[in-house]
Amino acid sequence: MLCVKNGMVVDGISAVPYKADILIDKGKVIDIGNGIENTADEVIDATGKWVLPGLVDAHCHLREPGFEYKEDISSGTRSAAAGGFTSVACMPNTNPVIDSAAMVNYIKSMATAKGVVKVYPIAAVTKGQKGEELTEMGELKEAGAIALSDDGRPIMNSQLMRLALQYAKGLSMLIISHCEDLSLVGDGVMNEGYMSTVLGLKGITRAAEEVMVARDIILAETLDAPIHIAHVSTRGSVELIRQAKRRGVKVTCETAPHYFSATDAWVDGYDANTKVNPPLRTDDDVEAIKQGLKDGTIDIIATDHAPHHRDDKEVEYSLAASGISGFETAFSLAYTNLVATGILSMVELVQKMSKGPADILNIDGGTIQVGNPADIIVVDLDREYTVDVSKFYSKGKNSPFHGHTLKGKVIHTIVDGRIVMKDERVIV
Ligand SMILES: [Zn+2]
Ligand SMILES: [Zn+2]
Known part of the structure; x- marks a missing residue:
């Protein structure tokens, strides 16, 4: 004992x-x-x-299989444990993509063999995450996928997204949407604004995120289907989700610690470790994210832990891979920037990082209770x-x-x- x-x-x-x-x-x-x-x-x-319930991460990248030089289930779950996460849901943008029952089973068996925290696989919405053909969602669910997402890339075809939401609703599966209109992103590499002009880097308009948030809200509302919006980063997205929730749309969302802890001013110096997708925004967006967390518009905090090898980052800013290794700073960033500043209480922080994610993903955890x-x-x-x-x-x-x-x-x-x-x- x-x-x-x-x-x-x-x-x-x-x-x-x-x-x-x-x-x-x-x-x-x-x-x-x-x-x-x-x-x-x-x-x-x-x-x-x-003493808190173990943190639950609804969005991370463990990189296995295919990118073990960036991370694997052994190193990734140890990193998670070091950050206080006892359960993590990993995204399917591996190689091969987690788009079949066999691949879901592969992640589960690797997690059992090498993992030190609980690993819940999220499977792809479309085969190979190509955005063309839906996966066999029923089989994925049966194999143990807890949600569906093409994270890493958006589902650009709106009709395909509509069908995906419809089928997923029938199976009581949650779709997690990576909101990014690629035609608006173009070859942008950081937030579009004063800093991108100063630094001479191509900008990404906030509209690239917000257009897709609006689309997904409309589709979910039309079908009365649930949807979860990943990594919310702009004031406009927060406002769209706030209004949708008021109308009763079944939308939930997450933000990541870097969206309330850093801004595009950090790109000054061209440190590729500031490159992330969606990009770091401005002080005004950070304020809106904090307000959204406080008033409940933003349900949870997820890490979007996206480890990369040095070689992926030590290149010209525009060529560098996007992502932040996030497990081991998430709690401290949330405590420092949200609790120590009086925006959230510890009870609210546990809701955002433990109970809330477990509830949204419908998995165990997130509470300390006798018998659990x-x-x-x-x-x-x-x-x-x-x-x-x-x-x-x-x-x-x-x-x-x-x-x-x-x-x-x-x-x-x-x-x-x-x-x-x-x-x-x-x-x-
Ligand atoms: Zn994403
Ligand atoms: Zn991600």
Whole structure:
């Protein structure tokens, strides 16, 4: 038996934090209360720290199969554990694409063999993510795909998207949309505006995202089908989703930590680690993202963890790969920029990073409850540290936050009652 003793608990259900011990046996929480550590043979002292449900990431890229030089399920899930994630949903833009029951089973078996956190495969909407022909959604669901997405590229054909939403609705599967109109993106590489002009880089209009958000909302509304919008980055997208929710459209959405922590001003210096898709926006967009998180328009925070090899980034800005290695900074960025600044409470942060993602994906986790799997993290909210990518467990060292000082750090990670990170070191 394991006891997490004397921490301030946010359980994902109660409206207020409370001080308690949590007793764990055979992978499950068996008691929550005070002075119950007596029977435990191992004790984690969480005095002065916070105890939260393990974080749940609704959107990440583990790169296996096909891009193991960027990341694999072993390194990716260790990186996730280091960031406090106990469950992650991985996108299907691998090589081959996760577009068949066999490939879903492959991810599941690799996760069982090599993973240290729970891995939930998301399968493709179209075969090969080519945007031409729908996948066999029923078979994908049966094999264990928890959602469908062509993430990495948009479904440009609106009729195909309409059919996809219709079939997915019939199967009670969620479609996660990567909103990007490629004809508006052109050969842009950063947000279009003052900074792109100053830096002489081709810009991407916010309309490239917002046109697709509007289209997907209209299609979902017409069919009364659910849709989840990935990585919301602009004020306009937040407003479109806010209005749609008021009308009762079944739309949910996520943003990623970099969209409330960094702006296009960071591209100054041409650091390719600032290149991400959608691109970093402006202060005004960051304000809108924060407001959207606060008022509930933006349901959850997902990492869009997108590790790359050095060679993919150490090239001219316009040629560099897009993406940020995000697992290991997500909690600290959210705490530093949202909680320490008074925008969200710890209870609300747990909703955005644990309970909310689990609910949207309809998977276990996101709460600490007697009888449930013991997916638990211990965080030190007073801890200030400087991000050092050389210490990342991820193979991807691509982070624009390297060298930045953040507050709030995950110290211990427990998955199914097993300690996978202890004192900030992954031990499995
Ligand atoms: Zn995407
Ligand atoms: Zn992505």
